Amino acid sequence: MAAVISHIFSSSAILTLGLYHLISTTRNHLKSPTSYSAKPYHPFNLLPSSPRLKYLQLYLLIFSLLLAFAHQTFISFESDPLLKGSTPVHKFTSYQSAAVILLFLILSTSLLVSETTTFLPLPNDLFFTFASAVFYLEYSVSSSSASVQTSDLQAKCDHVSAKVSALSSLLCLLLALNPKNFVADVGLGASLCLQGLWVLQTGLSLYVEAFIPEGCHRMLDVVKGVEGSTKCDLEDSRLRAVAILDLVFVIHVMFVVVIVMATYAFVAKSVGIKRVGSYEALSSCEPNHFQMKALEGTQA
Numbered sequence: 202m203a204a205v206i207s208h209i210f211s212s213s214a215i216l217t218l219g220l221y222h223l224i225s226t227t228r229n230h231l232k233s234p235t236s237y238s239a240k241p242y243h244p245f246n247l248l249p250s251s252p253r254l255k256y257l258q259l260y261l262l263i264f265s266l267l268l269a270f271a272h273q274t275f276i277s278f279e280s281d282p283l284l285k286g287s288t289p290v291h292k293f294t295s296y297q298s299a300a301v302i303l304l305f306l307i308l309s310t311s312l313l314v315s316e317t318t319t320f321l322p323l324p325n326d327l328f329f330t331f332a333s334a335v336f337y338l339e340y341s342v343s344s345s346s347a348s349v350q351t352s353d354l355q356a357k358c359d360h361v362s363a364k365v366s367a368l369s370s371l372l373c374l375l376l377a378l379n380p381k382n383f384v385a386d387v388g389l390g391a392s393l394c395l396q397g398l399w400v401l402q403t404g405l406s407l408y409v410e411a412f413i414p415e416g417c418h419r420m421l422d423v424v425k426g427v428e429g430s431t432k433c434d435l436e437d438s439r440l441r442a443v444a445i446l447d448l449v450f451v452i453h454v455m456f457v458v459v460i461v462m463a464t465y466a467f468v469a470k471s472v473g474i475k476r477v478g479s480y481e482a483l484s485s486c487e488p489n490h491f492q493m494k495a496l497e498g499t500q501a
Contacts, residue, residue, distance in 0.1 A: 208404025219393030336370035414442035
């Protein structure tokens with residue numbers, strides 16, 4: 202039960218962060234396309250009378266990362282004989298995950314210091330470079346964690362999560378090289394939403410009986426009473442479960458695409474776009490066009 206709660210909490214934090222970044226990025230671009238530039242942080246200006254709420258997002262992010270770091274550090278002291286190898290393997294993988302969370306915590310804290318004081322004037326392109334490096338490290342840790350899992354489903358979930366982290370790393374690098382890349386900025390918010398949804402799906406597929414694929418079951422070390430992840434005994438069941446996870450991931454991608462389109466439509470309606478199409482431009486040019494024709498006819 203604790204594992205499910207942990208996944209739900211992590212999913213909510215990541216998904217909220219992705220949605221907020223997506224909405225803020227789209228709003229800034231629609232309000233001023235010419236002066237648009239990607240930002241790692243968008244102030245919360247819903248209540249201008251409360252300046253403390255301006256950095257609410259960063260406060261919540263730092264608080265969530267602190268809880269995640271404490272939880273990951275705590276479980277690193279527990280033994281997990283269901284991993285390949287011995288107990289130190291579990292400790293080392295847990296330490297690696299805790300180190301990645303700590304790096305995200307340091308990055309978020311430095312961003313808060315940069316926004317609130319003049320002590321650390323961190324430029325946006327440098328922040329995106331650091332974020333790209335940390336996301337790539339998360340990709341590496343998730344990939345290595347998948348390689349030591351005895352649970353086929355756990356390994357598959359970690360492998361997919363690693364790919365999403367690699368995508369986030371690439372998008373951050375593109376923003377560091379070109380801060381005016383609106384597509385990459387929107388893609389970064391979408392990748393965070395996708396990661397949040399996949400964290401939730403991982404918790405459901407591994408620890409909730411109703412979502413475990415048919416032919417698979419929860420693992421349990423009877424001797425030590427350690428409850429592990431989910432494993433499929435038969436090869437056909439394993440292949441079926443992996444195919445189901447692939448299908449679910451595609452559904453999540455489609456859902457994120459719908460979220461991006463709905464967000465853009467909602468923000469565009471709230472901001473108000475002055476669309477100037479080819480017809481309006483042609484109509485404005487028609488009087489000058491006829492005047493030039495008349496002038497040419499008079500000269501002839």
